[in-house]
Amino acid sequence: MNRTTSRTAILVAGVLLLLGYAVSGMGMTGHMTGHMVAVAVAAPLLAFGLIGSTLDPARRWPRAVTPMAMMMLELVAVWSWHLPALRRAADTLPLLAAAEHLTFLAAGLLLWSAAIHAPNRAAGIGALLLTSMHMTLLGVLIGLAPRPLYASGMAGHHHTAPFGLDVLADQQLGGVVMLVIGGLSYLLGGLALLAGLLKAEPETAP
Numbered sequence: 001m002n003r004t005t006s007r008t009a010i011l012v013a014g015v016l017l018l019l020g021y022a023v024s025g026m027g028m029t030g031h032m033t034g035h036m037v038a039v040a041v042a043a044p045l046l047a048f049g050l051i052g053s054t055l056d057p058a059r060r061w062p063r064a065v066t067p068m069a070m071m072m073l074e075l076v077a078v079w080s081w082h083l084p085a086l087r088r089a090a091d092t093l094p095l096l097a098a099a100e101h102l103t104f105l106a107a108g109l110l111l112w113s114a115a116i117h118a119p120n121r122a123a124g125i126g127a128l129l130l131t132s133m134h135m136t137l138l139g140v141l142i143g144l145a146p147r148p149l150y151a152s153g154m155a156g157h158h159h160t161a162p163f164g165l166d167v168l169a170d171q172q173l174g175g176v177v178m179l180v181i182g183g184l185s186y187l188l189g190g191l192a193l194l195a196g197l198l199k200a201e202p203e204t205a206p
Contacts, residue, residue: 027165028171029165029177034101035101035104035178036177036182039078039104039107040135040185041185042105043105043108043112047113057109057114058110058116067111067114067118071128071130073111078107078135079138081100081104082138082142084149087149087150111131115127115189115190121193125190125194125197128187131186132185132186135178135186138179139182143175144175145171148168148171
């Protein structure tokens with residue numbers, strides 16, 4: 001399989017994952033799973049699949065799409081959308097919910113694209129590792145909260161928690177999903193870039 005075919009397959013995989021986004025209607029756990037699929041699984045697949053194309057964000061706007069700037073953008077997006085008031089609003093307004101999903105996907109795509117293309121590999125590695133840290137922290141805060149943070153927004157039948165969980169247990173499981181999928185994806189991405197950097201150094205040494 002040549003490089004072009006491989007990237008096409010990766011791009012298709014990313015799109016198919018997005019089509020499976022309907023799971024996000026299953027309580028807080030499903031909501032978190034859908035977001036993590038978009039930002040930490042589909043986004044890197046799309047970023048790798050778009051390398052070299054005219055739709056590659058970091059190639060089109062290299063001065064704006066930088067690792068640390070995109071890391072901050074994703075941090076603001078992720079933490080803002082999980083503020084209880086905004087979370088409840090998105091659960092009651094379909095257009096706001098759509099904007100939330102698109103924000104997660106766009107922020108993830110921009111960050112992964114910036115990290116992949118960073119002239120300074122250390123900046124790309126640092127941005128992914130910092131994202132892993134803040135994703136893990138938010139997941140822990142949500143999972144360890146002593147009371148439901150999003151109860152009113154998840155009360156309708158469309159947001160019924162999976163596995164017969166009550167509201168607090170559903171929220172706790174959602175926090176675990178975030179720290180496992182989100183934290184692990186960015187950690188592995190950062191480590192993969194670090195491995196590539198360490199491998200390249202001996203080859204370029206005089």
